[in-house]
Amino acid sequence: MQGRTLTAIEHQVLPVGTGDAALSPADAERLASVARQRPGFCTPGHRSIRLSQFVGLVSLGNGRVLEILPKVGEQVEPTRARGTLLRLLRWAYDLPSFAGVEVTHGLQQRTLLDVFVLAYLRALVPLVRAGLVRRYRSIEDDLGVVRGRLLLQRQVATHAMRIDRIACRFDDLDIDNSWNQVLKAALVATRPWARGLESGRLWLEMAAAFDEVRLRDDGLALHRNLPLDRQVSHYTPALQWAGWILQLLSPDVRSGSSSAPELLFDMNRVFELAVATRLRRRANSxxxxxxxxxxxxxxxxxxxxxxxxxxxxxxxxxxxxxxxxxxxxxxxxxxxxxxxxxxxxxxxxxxxxxxxxxxxxxxxxxxxxxxxxxxxxxxxxxxxxxxxxxxxxxxxxxxxxxxxxxxxxxxxxxxxxxxxxxx
Structure with missing residues (x-):
C-alpha cells in the first residue's frame, strides 16, 4: 500500500472537519496524543489544531503521514522549506547521507519521509558491501562428524549407537544478532515508503542481504537497549537512521503502544545545533x-x-x-x-x-x-x-x-x- 503525505508549515492552523485539506477528528486526536508526550507540539482550537515550532513527521495511521516543514520567510514554498530543514539537520546531526553533499533540487522535491528512507537505504549499502557484523552463537545440532563438544547424553538417548549422526554443541559466526535485527526491522518498516527507482532498487538489494536475519517485532525497544561495542562503531550512522525510522514506523508502535508514532524536531534546538557545529569548526581552526x-x-x-x-x-x-x-x-x-x-x-x-x-x-x-x-x-x-x-x-x-x-x-x-x- 502506497502511503499518502499531508504537508503543513510550522505555526500553521490546520482545520478539523471534512475535505482533503482538513484533518479528521481521529487525526486531531492523534496530534493531541503527540502533544501529551511532547508538550507544546500543538494547541487544539475550535475545529482546528495550531502547530508550534516542531517540524518533522507524524504518523496518522492507515498509511498517512503529516509532514511539518519550517517557516523562515513570509512566503513559504514546500520545496524550499524542505531544503532548509534538510540543510539544518545535516549540520545539526552530521547526517551521513548529506555530509559533504548539497541538498539538491531532487532531494527537495521528495517528501521528508521519502528522503529519510532513501538516506537509510544508502547508509546500509557500505555495511552490506563490507560484510554485515557476525557474532559467535552457540548451536546444538546433529552432524555427520564431531564439531565442538560431543553431547554424550543426547547422543546416547537420541541416536543410541548410530555413527552417522553425532550430537554436537559448537560456536558459529552468524549475522543474526541484535544490531542486524534492528536494521532489518527498520528496513521492513520502510517497504511501503521505498518509492522511486533508486529507493526500490536499494530496498530489494538490502532485503536480500538481510534474508538470514530474523525479523523482530520489538525493533524499537531492541534499538534502545543495544550494547555499546567498538567493533560495530561503523554501524552508528545506519543505527541512527534506523532509530528514527522505527520511532515513526515500527510495528510495535503502530500496534498499540501508548506512544504516538512521530519523528519531530524542535526548530529552536535544530537551529542552535546547526549554528554551533558551523561555528565550532571555524573556531577550532x-x-x-x-x-x-x-x-x-x-x-x-x-x-x-x-x-x-x-x-x-x-x-x-x-x-x-x-x-x-x-x-x-x-x-x-x-x-x-x-x-x-x-x-x-x-x-x-x-x-x-x-x-x-x-x-x-x-x-x-x-x-x-x-x-x-x-x-x-x-x-x-x-x-x-x-x-x-x-x-x-x-x-x-x-x-x-x-x-x-x-x-x-x-x-x-x-x-x-x-x-x-x-x-
Missing amino acids: LGLHLHSQHSGRHLAHDQEDPHRRFFSLRPDLVLSHGETVVAVADTKWIRLGKDRRGYLVPVDAHAYQLHAYAAAYPCDEAVLIYPWHEDLDGARISGYRLPGGGDRRPVLHVVCADVEDEALPLYLAGESASFSRLA
Whole structure:
C-alpha cells in the first residue's frame, strides 16, 4: 500500500472537519496524543489544531503521514522549506547521507519521509558491501562428524549407537544478532515508503542481504537497549537512521503502544545545533573554543553570603580563548524584522537576556543569532551598546545565519571583532 503525505508549515492552523485539506477528528486526536508526550507540539482550537515550532513527521495511521516543514520567510514554498530543514539537520546531526553533499533540487522535491528512507537505504549499502557484523552463537545440532563438544547424553538417548549422526554443541559466526535485527526491522518498516527507482532498487538489494536475519517485532525497544561495542562503531550512522525510522514506523508502535508514532524536531534546538557545529569548526581552526549550553554561572548571589547563588544562566554558545570569555551568544529561531529606518531590531526580551549573560560572563560582545530571510535584504547595520561595570561596556550584535546556503554563512549587523572571523 502506497502511503499518502499531508504537508503543513510550522505555526500553521490546520482545520478539523471534512475535505482533503482538513484533518479528521481521529487525526486531531492523534496530534493531541503527540502533544501529551511532547508538550507544546500543538494547541487544539475550535475545529482546528495550531502547530508550534516542531517540524518533522507524524504518523496518522492507515498509511498517512503529516509532514511539518519550517517557516523562515513570509512566503513559504514546500520545496524550499524542505531544503532548509534538510540543510539544518545535516549540520545539526552530521547526517551521513548529506555530509559533504548539497541538498539538491531532487532531494527537495521528495517528501521528508521519502528522503529519510532513501538516506537509510544508502547508509546500509557500505555495511552490506563490507560484510554485515557476525557474532559467535552457540548451536546444538546433529552432524555427520564431531564439531565442538560431543553431547554424550543426547547422543546416547537420541541416536543410541548410530555413527552417522553425532550430537554436537559448537560456536558459529552468524549475522543474526541484535544490531542486524534492528536494521532489518527498520528496513521492513520502510517497504511501503521505498518509492522511486533508486529507493526500490536499494530496498530489494538490502532485503536480500538481510534474508538470514530474523525479523523482530520489538525493533524499537531492541534499538534502545543495544550494547555499546567498538567493533560495530561503523554501524552508528545506519543505527541512527534506523532509530528514527522505527520511532515513526515500527510495528510495535503502530500496534498499540501508548506512544504516538512521530519523528519531530524542535526548530529552536535544530537551529542552535546547526549554528554551533558551523561555528565550532571555524573556531577550532582559529584556536578558539566554543561551548554549547554552558552552565555553572548565576546572575546574582546573596548579599550576605556570596556562596549562595541565584538565577542560573545557560547561554546557548560561549566563545573563549583559553580562560578568557570572548563572546556570549544565543540562537533564536524566529522571524526577525526591521524598524521603519531599516535597522534590525531584536526582540526586547532577547536583548534583556543577553544583557544578563554579558553581566555574568565578563566579555565585550553579546550576540543574538537569527535565521536570515529575503525580507531582510538591505537591512542597515545595527549594534547596541549595553550598560556595563567599570571600564567594560559590552556591545550587543545582531547576526543572521543564511539557512538557504549550504555553507550556513553568517551576516553581521554591526562590527564584531570575534564573530567577523567566524563568519
